[in-house]
Amino acid sequence: MFFSIIIPLYNRPQEIKELLQTLTAQTYTQFEVLVIEDGSVNDAKNVVATFANRLDIRYFAKPNEGQGFARNYGFGKAKGDYFIVFDSDCLIPENYLETVRNYLYEHPLDAFGGPDGAHTSFTAVQKAISYSMTSPFTTGGIRGNKKGIGQFHPRSFNMGISREVWEKTGGYIITRLGEDIEFSIRIHKMGFKIGLIPKAIVYHKRRTNFISFYKQLHFFGRARINIYKFFPGELKLVHFFPAVFTLGVFMTIILNFAYPPLGKLFDIFFAVYILLIFFHSLIQNKSVKVALLSIIASVIQLTAYGLGFMQDMWKRVIINKK
Template sequence: MFFSIIIPLYNRPQEIKELLETLTLQTYTQFEVLVIEDGSVDDAEAIVNTFAGKLDIRYFKKSNEGQGFTRNFGFERAKGDYFIVFDSDCLIPANYLEIVNNSLAVNYLDAYGGPDGAHASFTPTQKAISYSMTSPFTTGGIRGNKKSIGVFHPRSFNMGISRQVWEKAGGFIITRLGEDIEYSIRIHSLGFKIGLIPDAIVYHKRRTNFWQFYKQLHFFGRARINIYKFFPNELKPVHFFPAIFTIGVILTIVFNIFGWQIAWLGNSVIAAVILLIFFHAWWKNQSVKIAFLSIIAAFTQLIAYGLGFMQDFWKRVIFNRS
């Protein structure tokens, strides 16, 4: 099988350098790379050109449209039997393509997703954020999980589709705000087989500080409502959990300020969540520092997602504004 790796890029030249370096180490070599600069001011053309003799690579520049339509630009120009999408802030293990190729040979999937993890080179904050996004104690536990809730929906930081999917389903119809989930649902609705390849892991840097992480997860919360506008049946009870948790934290703070006795209930729940996250993160990362940072990451994730979810639920569902 010949793979086309498609990487949208926006003002991240150093990230693409690190990603391309990992692709030069792939044990399976039947692939091309398409890097599409999406209207960047700080472009990576000079960096990408240094890989011309190491990879079968093509570089494109286009006006800014967002990651979804930029991936479509790559799909239209790809030569492969199978298209793989990575975010520019990922590092790819050397055996990634070998794992995918072998898995598809045994159990063919029309579209697949893979999990993400923390690389040894990540900072403690990045490792804490990675823990939060994959922990069973946050909504991140359903991302890249072998036992996902309902139909598995690949995420675009680590996602593959066959040429047949592209030809029948087309590409992304929204460019951001949940574009990968919408695409996954639409692929499944057309009868294609979608699944997780558990060993096709990538190391996803995500954000480097908690403020950036907050903004990203607030956007994810809003994106869930955007998906609801396309597919109302896809809004599940689990998606309300961060909003409920956020309301609970706010009420607990208010109860404590006014000295109301009911505050003990919220305090107990929050304390239990903190302890669960701390000891689980400590066990997973073997680091007390990362365990403490994981508490901050998890609360940032849940509250940011919850506030974004409630903001657009109120605006777009209750008041039906666009």
């Protein structure tokens, strides 16, 4: 079984260096790496060249079209039986490919994904952000969780497809704003077998500060409405939770001034919710600092997503502005 690893890249030479370093340590070595430079100004050509003697690696530079179409470009150049896509801000455990190979032999799949987590080298903020993006108290357990809510949709930070899937789907049809979810849904609808490989974990750095994290999650909220425009039936109740939470925050502030008795009830609800996040993160991360930062990250995750979701729900659904 031969794997082609496709990594789209845009102005992140340091990130790709760290990712490629982890790939040199893979225990299963039947793979190639394709780095697709998507119109970067600060390119990674020289960085990639330093790995030429340690990896079966190829570098391609193309005009900027976005990460979805950059992945398609890589698919078109790939030699593997399976294509695996990673984001450039991921670190890959040394047994990742071996884990995937063994799982696919026992449980054949056409497409697959795996969970993400926080590496021990991550900063406290990165660990808090990782917690907020994987916690059942913020995402409904729908990311990388076999027992989660809803159909499993592999995400492009850790996603694999067979050559047949690429040939029959044509890959990504949009290049941003939920392109990986749209692709996953389309794979499902074409009848391919998709599954989660629970032990195929990657360490996903995501954003390194709360400001950039807010911007990213606001974008994700908008992306969910973009997916709705393609597949209306894929908008589930769980996707409204961040918007409900955000409205609840504003309502709590208003009620504390306008009608304090009711405002206090809302205060109690949010206090209990925050304590749940704190203690769950504390148990998981074994750090008071990370647990406290997890509260901030979780509130940002929900409100940023909720605001982006409501913004495009109003613009693109309610008033139907293109």
